[in-house]
Amino acid sequence: MQWFDLSDPINLISVIAAIVIIGLTAFVSNFYINKMKTSNPKGELSSDRWDGIGKFENNIPFGWGICFALVMIWGFWYIFVGYPLNSFSQIGQYNQEVAEHNQKYQKKWENLSQNDLVAMGESIFLVQCSQCHGVTAEGLQGKAQNLTQWGKEEGIMQVIKNGSKGLDFPLGEMPVTEINESDARAVAAYVMAEISELKNTKYPAEVAKGKEVFSTAGCTACHGEDGRGMEGSAPDLSTYGTSKFLAYVLEHGKKGHIGHMPSFKFVQFNDVQIRALAAYIESLENVD
Known part of the structure; x- marks a missing residue:
């Protein structure tokens, strides 16, 4: 059994909703209480007087008052006594079961061969990724990223040509880099051969040129001289093409x-x- 877990989005939404309801209730109550304290009252007064003080004929409906009190009591019970803070949670139980299953799954399959990893990855891709990237991973004619190029020189060249956005690094989006195709290929070769952990390129003859262009074209301004992203300020190119980058x-x-x-x-x-x-x-x- 697992108790309340704020990392669970459903539990978190439930708590936020309860807090919002209580906050709104307090705000509305305070608003009308202050209106009752006004020195310029409006409304129909009854004939009753007590020391010159009159009473309006607009009492709070009895049923409304009872419901209001019950909702307030229920709200405090829900947050501090009942589900989800101090009671059984089906969502928490599910998360615990998933975590336990993943531990067993990981232990069972941690020594898979490369071919078995590829076969497993294809199954995961078809279930989780193919809806946007297509069953062939080509991106459905530009509707999503062409993953046949990702982790390869062509993927780097595409980023140089088109820029990159949306990974929310502190240094922001990568703009389009104004270098020619030959220089872009050389940079890609250098990244794949010397920076990425893959240490492999299809263009080994262009690595030296790529290292020079990487420095002079401004790549180091964000990625650093070693290409590692200056401690999280920009993408760490040493993980490009690996499961670490994909995990991010x-x-x-x-x-x-x-x-x-x-x-x-x-x-x-x-x-x-x-x-x-x-x-x-x-x-x-x-x-291509």
């Missing part, structure tokens, strides 16, 4: 030029599933 995107989502990829934080992918998804994407043949 899955957790935070991404605002693109054509739409918004939501966060998959609450899908609760485990490390094995993320590695499998990254392996599948890496295995895809580039489609």
Whole structure:
């Protein structure tokens, strides 16, 4: 059994809603109490007088008063005594069961071969990602990112050409970089060969040139001399093409030029599933 968990969005919304209801009730009550204290009263007075003080013929309805009191009592009970703060939670139980299942799942499949990782990643992709990226991962003719290019030189070249947005790093969006295609390919080769943990490029002859362009074209201003993003200020290019970079995107989502990829934080992918998804994407043949 798991008790109240603020990381659960449903529980969090429930608490926020209860607080808002109490706040609104207090505000409205205070508003009308202050109106009763006005020195310029309006309304029909009864014939009764007590020391010169009259009474309006607009009493609070008895039923309304009872309901108001009951709602206030229920609200305090709900927050401080009943569900979700001090009672059984089906959502909490579900989250605990998912966590336990993921631990068993990860332990069972942690030593998968590369081929098995790719096969697992393809299954995950078809269920979770293909609705936007297409079953072939080509992005449905520009409606989403073409993942056949991601984690490869072509993906870096596309970012250089079109810029990048939506990962919410402190240094903001990456603008379009005004360099020619040859220089862009060289930068991509340098990133893939020397910065990324993959340490592999299709253009080894252009790595030296790419290192020079990476520095002179302004890439280091955000990514740093080592390409690691200056302690989180910009994307860490050493993780580009790996499951670490993919895990960041899955957790935070991404605002693109054509739409918004939501966060998959609450899908609760485990490390094995993320590695499998990254392996599948890496295995895809580039489609220009």
